[in-house]
Amino acid sequence: MLSGAWSHRGQLAGLGKRQRSSRSVVQQRFQEANQAKNLQLLGALECHIWVAARARVHVFPLRGQLNPGDSMPQEKELWNCLRSKEGGFGIKDLHRQNRCLLLNFVHKLHQTDSLPWKDWYRLLSGRDLGDVASPPSFLDRIVLECLPLYRSITRAGIVSGSTTSFWLDRWLPGRPLAERYAALFSHVTRPNATVATVVASGLSLQPRLSSVAGRELGIVQGYIDAIALLDGQDLRYIDSPSAPPFSSREAYHMLSPWRAPDVSACQAWALKLPAKISIFVYLADIDRLSTRANLFSKNCAPSGSCEACTSPETERHLFFDCAIAVDVWGRLRVPIPHGAFSVWELAPPTGVDSSSWRAGIATILWSLWKARNDLTFNVVPSTARLLLRRAADDLSIWRWRYKAQDHGCLDNLRTLLVSAAV
Numbered sequence: 001m002l003s004g005a006w007s008h009r010g011q012l013a014g015l016g017k018r019q020r021s022s023r024s025v026v027q028q029r030f031q032e033a034n035q036a037k038n039l040q041l042l043g044a045l046e047c048h049i050w051v052a053a054r055a056r057v058h059v060f061p062l063r064g065q066l067n068p069g070d071s072m073p074q075e076k077e078l079w080n081c082l083r084s085k086e087g088g089f090g091i092k093d094l095h096r097q098n099r100c101l102l103l104n105f106v107h108k109l110h111q112t113d114s115l116p117w118k119d120w121y122r123l124l125s126g127r128d129l130g131d132v133a134s135p136p137s138f139l140d141r142i143v144l145e146c147l148p149l150y151r152s153i154t155r156a157g158i159v160s161g162s163t164t165s166f167w168l169d170r171w172l173p174g175r176p177l178a179e180r181y182a183a184l185f186s187h188v189t190r191p192n193a194t195v196a197t198v199v200a201s202g203l204s205l206q207p208r209l210s211s212v213a214g215r216e217l218g219i220v221q222g223y224i225d226a227i228a229l230l231d232g233q234d235l236r237y238i239d240s241p242s243a244p245p246f247s248s249r250e251a252y253h254m255l256s257p258w259r260a261p262d263v264s265a266c267q268a269w270a271l272k273l274p275a276k277i278s279i280f281v282y283l284a285d286i287d288r289l290s291t292r293a294n295l296f297s298k299n300c301a302p303s304g305s306c307e308a309c310t311s312p313e314t315e316r317h318l319f320f321d322c323a324i325a326v327d328v329w330g331r332l333r334v335p336i337p338h339g340a341f342s343v344w345e346l347a348p349p350t351g352v353d354s355s356s357w358r359a360g361i362a363t364i365l366w367s368l369w370k371a372r373n374d375l376t377f378n379v380v381p382s383t384a385r386l387l388l389r390r391a392a393d394d395l396s397i398w399r400w401r402y403k404a405q406d407h408g409c410l411d412n413l414r415t416l417l418v419s420a421a422v
């Protein structure tokens with residue numbers, strides 16, 4: 001999200017580390033780039049400003065995963081940009097998003113409908129899309145920059161062949177013909193020619209061919225002879241197994257990094273509880289909360305001991321091994337596994353379905369955390385009964401975030417919590 005966007009890092013390198021965070025300097029560079037119509041630099045600066053605005057909101061909670069002095073690794077930044085159903089925060093990478101909007105502009109140039117701006121562009125540019133006027137115009141520079149990327153992530157379906165590049169688009173299975181028959185392509189004088197042009201006028205080749213190019217010419221001529229063109233618009237798909245029609249949304253997804261889904265995060269984000277609870281329970285599950293043991297290991301607390309007892313206040317101790325936590329889970333008759341485990345592995349009590357139980361786990365852990373904070377900061381002790389009652393109250397408030405058909409299961413869970421608090 002951050003580092004990957006700095007394609008013009010060199011242009012920004014003139015700004016010192018302190019200066020880079022200065023709003024006025026960034027704004028000045030933004031205005032300069034805007035005046036110069038430098039799209040890449042604009043994208044990088046937009047990303048910088050966006051990151052500065054968002055860092056405290058979305059990125060900061062993840063800094064608990066970093067050791068002091070660590071720079072933000074790119075992998076974690078990319079993780080933020082994963083979709084929520086893949087376990088990420090679903091934050092848009094503006095640089096990638098801007099690029100996909102430019103790809104959509106290039107895609108529109110591949111449509112045969114007549115619009116004034118397209119007619120104007122075709123009039124001023126070269127013969128084929130990709131051939132640019134000299135010197136290149138502002139739009140030419142966008143096409144030059146984005147057309148190779150557009151061709152690399154799409155696949156064309158030939159109908160009339162008027163908007164598909166014979167050599168550079170993927171319209172046959174496998175790679176583009178320019179890569180498969182590189183020797184012949186090196187002799188081509190019209191590299192951006194469309195399929196329709198090649199069928200009508202033939203390959204535009206230099207007068208003399210090498211022996212390798214001569215052999216490849218026979219194969220390529222076979223492809224040309226087999227083409228049957230029809231009236232209509234060529235099709236354009238994203239080059240992926242599902243092959244969706246091109247759109248900036250699908251292009252964004254195609255250009256997004258892939259990573260195996262984080263199961264714990266997926267469970268947390270699927271909760272229909274307030275976002276702060278989802279984030280809390282996820283951080284609790286991966287042991288990134290500011291427990292005393294974690295703070296002590298970073299020299300941020302004088303002691304790592306639990307406020308209620310003398311044991312180290314680890315995530316495991318706080319939520320499962322401390323006396324009040326043992327009392328809470330015991331009253332609910334929920335067995336606590338030995339060793340390391342995910343909070344989502346806790347078995348639901350009898351009569352509670354697994355979906356409601358995940359909300360129950362989050363609510364109970366949240367109540368334990370609130371009780372711990374009350375004891376630590378306000379010196380107000382709590383009991384398991386009080387804690388379970390508070391969890392039941394939270395559930396009765398948050399049940400409205402769920403669909404009506406889920407209310408019955410949540411009410412069963414709430415009844416269980418109330419009965420365990422007696």
Ligand SMILES: [Zn+2]
Nearest residue numbers: 306308309322
């Ligand atoms: Zn304790």
